[in-house]
Amino acid sequence: MKAQLKQLRNWGAVIACGFSIFLSGCTSSEHEQIISIGKCAKAANYLEDSSLRAATEYRAKIALKDVPANPRYAMEVAQEIRDEAEPYGSSTSIVDVLKVALEWKNSSYCKQVEADFATHIAERVKSNLPVIADTTGDPASCQKYVAQVDIYTSRHAKKYHAQMGQVLQATLNASAGRLKDFQMDAVKHKINSTDFGEFALDVYAQCQAGGALSEKIGTSQFVQKLQSPATKEINSFLTEARTTKGDCGEFPQDYCAADFMIMAAERALQRSVQCDRNPLEKNCTSTSDILIKQEFKALENEKLVSMQEKYENYIAHPEKYNYNTYSNIHAIADKCKRGAIDKGLRDGAYSDYVAANCMPQARIAFLKPQQEILDRIKARLSS
Structure with a gap:
């Protein structure tokens, strides 16, 4: 019992630090407000009430923002609150301490603190419900999306979780239209899947630096790992080509066409993957055959030009x-x-x-x- 009380009492030091912006020489009304806030915070700690704690932190941030720091006064306030909660010091029973904490929690002041915080959360939700788009038709900005996710993941806005999930889905859907088809299909499937939240946080992390949401969806880990049909086909081609002896072609004394084809496919794969990782780049060839042929032609021409020079010199x-x-x-x-x-x-x-x-x-x-x-x-x- 004493160990529990000691643990709760230790939080007095936290209270002192957390509210170290208390003013020396406060007016009576200011002192009463500081004591009231402190009691709500202390009650939240005693009762392990995270909702009340968050509400109290919000009230303190607003009410005491202009009060200069005075650690000594803060310690005095913390002691005054502890003395009222534990009139017999360490001999005060935990039952009596919790009874006082419950009275403080149910006081009109703490109830108003919680009500104000609930209103604040509701207003944040309301302000973030629309999917924002500017007059040019560009999708939502990262700033708006980050605000939406903050509410979606907030433990203090649980009752809005489902509603904000729908908002995020709408926002992401609206911004995914600029991706390539295979990426857009995968993203929209992900948005409507049970692990949607994981993807939402993935995009959220990309959005921390700001910018257009559509671009950040494209740089998300999920999209970056996606492979286009061309990339998949080239990988399949390489797997088979590396395990099969190919035809060296009409110039086997100078180069093996089958080896060049593998080299060409490897280059084509690099190009295709680069296109996959740059979702907004539209100037990318979508077929594996064309990519491989282009790279093979470039490799072969380079070799043929060198061979032409060699044979012309030999003949001369x-x-x-x-x-x-x-x-x-x-x-x-x-x-x-x-x-x-x-x-x-x-x-x-x-x-x-x-x-x-x-x-x-x-x-x-x-x-x-x-x-x-x-x-x-x-x-x-x-x-």
């Missing part, structure tokens, strides 16, 4: 890349040279014929594989 100066170039060309030209001899060509005539015919033809034949690849590269680039 094969000797720089193959030390056997001259011997190979001469070997290919042997048949043409024998033909010249068979025709009776000798000396200068023979040399001129070889230089004008045999060597160019042999060079073309020697570089034919590379030239064919180069032609295919150019055709691919122009397609």
